[in-house]
Amino acid sequence: MQYLQALDWCGNIRELRKVVERLEIMTDDTISIEDAKAFAGK
Structure with missing residues (x-):
């Protein structure tokens, strides 16, 4: 969970x-x- 939270999702919740x-x-x-x-994939 922490790994996913730390990624930059550029405001794209769909991704x-x-x-x-x-x-x-x-x-x-x-x-x-x-x-x-x-x-x-980041």
């Missing part, structure tokens, strides 16, 4: 929403920082 949705769908019960980095 953040898509990343969170992909994390929910594509990962296991626990989302790791590596998962967040992979799906955030």
Whole structure:
């Protein structure tokens, strides 16, 4: 969560929403920082 909060989303909440949705769908019960980095693409 802290990693995603620290990224610059340039005011684009849709981009953040898509990343969170992909994390929910594509990962296991626990989302790791590596998962967040992979799906955030930043």
